[in-house]
Amino acid sequence: MLGNMMFQPLLISSMIEHAGRYHADSLVISKNTDLSITETTWGQIHDNSKRFAQVLQSFGFVLGDRVATIAWNNHRHLESWYAISGSGLVCHTINPRLFPEQLVFIINDAADKVLLFDKTFLPLIKAVKPLLKSVEHYICLDAPDDAVREAIPDVLFYDELIAGHSAQFTWPVIDELSASSLCYTSGTTGNPKGVLYSHRSTVLHSYAISMPDSLNISARDVMMPVVPMFHVNAWGTPYAAAMAGCTLVLPGPGLDGASLVGLIDRYKVSVALGVPTIWQGLINAAQQSGSQLTSLSRNVVGGSACPPAMLKAFKDQFNCETIHAWGMTETSPLGSANQFKAKHMGLSDEEKLQVRLSQGRPPFGVDLRITDEENGTHEVSRDGETTGNLQIKGHWIIKNYFAKENSALTSDGWFDTGDIATLNEDGYLKISDRSKDLIKSGGEWISSVYLENLAMGHPKIAMAAVIAAEHEKWDERPILIAIKKPDVDLNESEIFDFYADKVAKWQIPDKVIFVESIPLSGTGKMLKKDLREQFGKVLLST
Incomplete structure (x- = not known):
């Protein structure tokens, strides 16, 4: 019936x-490409x-x-x-x-x-x-x-x-x-x-x-999606804004800190969304101008992990709650959002900060699980400590890629994200690592395999590995670890020039390190974890 x-x-x-x-x-307030403002x-x-x-x-x-x-x-x-x-x-x-x-x-x-x-x-x-x-x-x-x-x-x-x-x-x-x-x-x-x-x-x-x-959007809000509309549909916010009827501030091409501070203060923005590099620029500009960002009650951070110092700065200096969120193109993107439960409200500020550092828990409509790294369908304990493959399913999760007949799912119907993570008993997600072939720079993905393949096309390179190195502004940047062919002269500038007409400028590795050997596994695969341990901090200032 x-x-x-x-x-x-x-x-x-x-x-x-x-x-x-x-x-x-x-x-709906819009900054145009000529930097004029249209209020519609x-x-x-x-x-x-x-x-x-x-x-x-x-x-x-x-x-x-x-x-x-x-x-x-x-x-x-x-x-x-x-x-x-x-x-x-x-x-x-x-x-x-x-x-x-x-x-x-x-x-x-x-x-x-x-x-x-x-x-x-x-x-x-x-x-x-x-x-x-x-x-x-x-x-x-x-x-x-x-x-x-x-x-x-x-x-x-x-x-x-x-x-x-x-x-x-x-x-x-x-x-x-x-x-x-x-x-x-x-x-x-x-x-x-x-x-x-x-x-x-x-x-x-x-x-x-x-x-x-999740993001707690209502008709009382003034929302500013700094995340571009070409980046997973601005995380779906232009749709939710119409559904809720909130005021919408669209920042156009002006994504520098000073421009964003100006829009927040002029239009009393209450919630803004973007990647960590955007928020670092905002914090710096607000500190320089003396703005207190008084209207901004919360900001949403996605694309990359939010540094603890940034969470504290927003809370302590601007009285703004930072909502950590996680997702990807294949998940529309929302997979989790970090909001407290009732039992967290009595915690100390430091304890609340520790909760905020996770990527949050899934909303109704999606489910998460962590599976054994060797057995992709065997779920491991939800204890907040056991790591494994992060998988997701739900109403807005991919089934197969555009124009591809093959399923993108596991044999039992989950999408494997390529992330390594933990879940605790409340469903709070903490990403501990990502697929080693991917680098996330300022919220944008870079394929290390693609950069490696290009490097291997250089006539003077015998072997190449690209890894993610920590970066103070961009979170991660690619660096190239290379073995020269015998009896050749090769320098960093020559490799940069080699990349220049083959990839976008922002994808070119920041540094080239020449080595005598690259560690390999028993099956001949490069041990990138070892390389990250050895060279992962070379871009950080000392």
Whole structure:
């Protein structure tokens, strides 16, 4: 017997419809690429998203076609998100920090039909345009500009396109399991892989991050996602913001500490989200300017582990609670968030700090387990001490990668994250290590295997290993451990030059260390753990 209740599909269009109906006058503040400020509202975001949906409809696309965006966090980008997904297309956000060859691969692999971009990225778009096989329309999200027209003669301008349409548009009713957005993860070896989210998974994820035990988002908040919208959909916050109806502050390209302090103090931001390197810049700028960040009640840290000193600085100097969170592209991203339970409230400040250092516990909707490193499906004790493989399953967790038929899951249906971690009896997660082939620099993944493979292509290198070295600003940076071929002259600068036209500048190792030998296991694998123990602190100042 079925229940006698209405059924309505969980659709992204329903969230912007809710915001437009019940929070129409709540502000959406946006810093543009020219650093000017636009103050709009959820009502206007709603109307313009419907206007752009009609533009997309006029192009004659079919359900599931992909529309790519390369843009900062701003109001036009936000409007386009709801227009794309709401009209049954797939919003494909692209990280502009990737090397051009990776961008070309991603756009062609996704078979994107449209490419939306901010003027900031015009040189990049012009460079890759001849290599893009499927893109039919290029749309600039900035105001009409002759320089853009000169560089891309067939360019269209967002403002001109939507000006010809009214806000009278009815969102199509589609299957809630339909694809809504696409993100590629660079946290793998080889070419990036696509993660295709559904309307259902996105709406459920938005509920989850809004809950009090997650990010605790409400209509009373002024939220500023500093994490880019091209980084796992800004951790889902633009969706949750519409669902809750909170004021949204979009910082655009100005992610330096002084710019963020200015926005927080001017617009009374109550919650902000970003990676540790962003927050270090914010703390430094606030200290220099004398700002007390009085409105900021909490900040969310993800992407990398938050240093204890940063947690203490936010609490002691600015009376701001720091919420540690963990997730990845394959998990939408929320897998856990660090909020206290009732039994923690009586703890001392130092004891609370120790709780805050973990990555938190999973919200309803996902489950975590730690498995034996040798047996990937055997769960180990939840004692906060036994380490193993971190695995996850739930309503917004990947099943298989975009355009790949093979399952991404274990034999019993869990996704193995590649992290090494512990869980305690309350479900608090503590990441102790990560897959040794990955380096996380300032919240961005770098594949050590890819850098090693490039190094091995150098005619004077016999063997190479790339490891993560601790870094005061970026948390981790790659360094190259290399063995020269016999009787050759080779220096660090020559290797840097070798990398220069093959990877993005920020992925090039910070240091090259030449050695006589690299430790190997009995099966011939490089013992990177030994290398990290020997060289992992070489970038730290003494």
